[in-house]
Amino acid sequence: MSSAATVVVFSHRAEVRDAVRTAVGTHPASDVGPVRYLECATGAEVVAAVDRGGVDLCILDGEAQPTGGMGIGRQLKHEITDCPPVLVLIARQADRWLAHWSMAEATLAHPVDPLVAPEAVADLLRARAGRPAVHG
Template sequence: MSSPLKILVFSHRPEVRETIITAIGRRPAADIGRVEYEEAGTIAEVLMEMDNRTNAGAVDLAILDGESQPTGGIGLCRQLKHEITACPPIVVAIRRKDDRWLATWSQADAVIVHPLDPLTAAETVADVLRNEQLPVHHS
């Protein structure tokens, strides 16, 4: 049996992290299997977890709160996509549907909108995990 996929959830507000985790659940889709969550309340925690890509227990997907303070998940997503080689997929949680263009600018792999619909949020995360492009190794 394979180990569960690891999802990093970032927000400076614990209640937002809890809302995201509750909406997606421990098993976003039957074919994905169980997931485990790592919570981050600061940018430093996110950077440490995301930079840990090559080690066991690496993040398979990150969900960043676009409204987080002082640095929001949208800007952080763009930074991570530019600075981390083989950056794991990132989903940005936003409050306004009109902010989707910002999430596109940030190079987010997907967007979820508060208030989170559990079916849509779980389906979005499952789709991103299914579509993650694995590196091709040439011999």
């Protein structure tokens, strides 16, 4: 990807959105290109942003209130044609089954690990662009 990828980051808590941006950074991998963040504090903002188009990835806080990221992710997958990939932030590994139910392509655990998050984001952006994941 040469142009900036647009990544929606959703949480009702600004500190969670900040933690995601800090952990992933603006260049998650050398072959992915820059990332531009669109922060959303409500589920309605996420749905409106994705509905407008141009979103390459959604990172949704599964613990958000009053509507959690898993429910929003599932809604997006059912309502948006060519829905961007969804990554759900989970508080416990036991919540992975809920993320699967939400149709998310990936999960990250709270707190967001800066060694793991960029690779997860880069893999989803590569997949969106039709390119294979790079590991090594």
